[in-house]
Amino acid sequence: xxxxxxxxxxxxxxxxxxxxxxxxxxxxxxxxxxxxxxxxxxxxxxxxxxxxxxxxxxxxxxxxxxxxxxxxxxxxxxxxxxxxxxxxxxxxxxxxxxxxxxxxxxxxxxxxxxxxxxxxxxxxxxxxxxxxxxxxxxxxxxxxxxxxxxxxxxxxxxxxxxxxxxxxxxxxxxxxxxxxxxxxxxxxxxxxxxxxxxxxxxxxxxxxxxxxxxxxxxxxxxxxxxxxx
Numbered sequence: 132x133x134x135x136x137x138x139x140x141x142x143x144x145x146x147x148x149x150x151x152x153x154x155x156x157x158x159x160x161x162x163x164x165x166x167x168x169x170x171x172x173x174x175x176x177x178x179x180x181x182x183x184x185x186x187x188x189x190x191x192x193x194x195x196x197x198x199x200x201x202x203x204x205x206x207x208x209x210x211x212x213x214x215x216x217x218x219x220x221x222x223x224x225x226x227x228x229x230x231x232x233x234x235x236x237x238x239x240x241x242x243x244x245x246x247x248x249x250x251x252x253x254x255x256x257x258x259x260x261x262x263x264x265x266x267x268x269x270x271x272x273x274x275x276x277x278x279x280x281x282x283x284x285x286x287x288x289x290x291x292x293x294x295x296x297x298x299x300x301x302x303x304x305x306x307x308x309x310x311x312x313x314x315x316x317x318x319x320x321x322x323x324x325x326x327x328x329x330x331x332x333x334x335x336x337x338x339x340x341x342x343x344x345x346x347x348x349x350x351x352x353x354x355x356x357x358x359x360x
Contacts, residue, residue, distance in 0.1 A: 137228055144223040146270050147258050154261050156230070158253035161246060163232030172253035175260075179252030180211075182259045186271045187211055190279065206282055210275060216248035218339050219274050225250055226317065242317060244340055289350035293325070296356060302328040305352075307345045314338065323348045331356070 134142070134152045142148050142155070149155045158175050165171035187210045191203050198206075209215065220226065226241035229250055240246050259267040272279070294304050311322030321341050325348040326332040333352035335344050 141224065141228045145254065145258075146273055147262065147266065149257070149261050151261050154257040155254065158257040159225075159228055159250060160230040161232070161235060161240065161250070163235035163240070164230050172250060175253035175256040176249045177256075178259070179254065179256030182255050182264075182267055183211055183216075183252060183271060185264075186268050187275075189268075190272065194279075209282065210278055213244060213248040214340060214343055215275075215278060216251040217244040218343065220247035220251040221318070221339065223274065225254065239316075244342075289346045289353055293349040293353045293356075296353065297327055305349070307348070309341065310334065311336070325349055325352055327352070 134149075134155075138152070138155065154175075157170055158172050158179075160169060160171050162171040162173065184207075187207055188203075191198070191206055191210075195203070226247055229241055229246065231240045231246075235246075255267055255271065258270050290305075297303065297305055306326050308324050308326070309321060310324045312319055313322075314320040318338055320336060320338050321344045322334065322336040323341065323344045324332055324334040325345065331352065333348050333355065335347035335351055337344050337347060
């Protein structure tokens with residue numbers, strides 16, 4: 132099988148040249164276009180989830196020999212959660228090469244978090260089957276490098292932590308408003324403002340998902356409330 136120029140470009144962004152190109156094609160095939168002779172990526176997604184988990188668990192385990200399980204778990208969850216996988220997928224343009232049925236394509240499937248996250252895990256499984264654990268480990272650590280470098284000792288879910296702070300101080304949950312949007316449909320930039328009932332607020336702007344920008348805004352406000360800014 133000779134890969135298209137589009138697939139070759141994607142392999143370059145991914146950082147792995149497949150020997151068995153059919154593995155990559157399967158990893159990119161969504162159920163909306165699958166057939167008996169063209170299997171979808173669900174089985175690979177199942178395997179890729181475990182491959183990513185092992186790479187991250189091993190990396191975190193070795194990076195901090197004094198951390199307890201209670202400290203390692205939230206760091207691990209921050210690295211392997213769907214939002215993170217979807218963001219990595221966007222970073223390497225995975226949505227552009229997804230194989231989708233017409234209805235899924237028209238409904239914006241190339242931008243959907245769930246589809247991107249599942250496909251990202253499937254691609255990692257394909258790398259693992261094509262070249263082994265050492266190779267997929269290198270791919271993961273390169274793609275996730277910024278996340279690993281920026282990982283906090285206590286990477287709490289900022290939205291949850293802010294809601295807990297509000298409740299502890301007798302307030303209703305924070306309100307999140309989309310106060311702006313720009314950029315193309317395939318790479319939107321959101322501006323989100325989070326407000327507490329007492330008027331305190333913070334705003335964040337960036338590409339990715341609305342949820343990730345809400346998290347960023349919540350973290351900014353939480354840092355102010357806790358005196359870290």
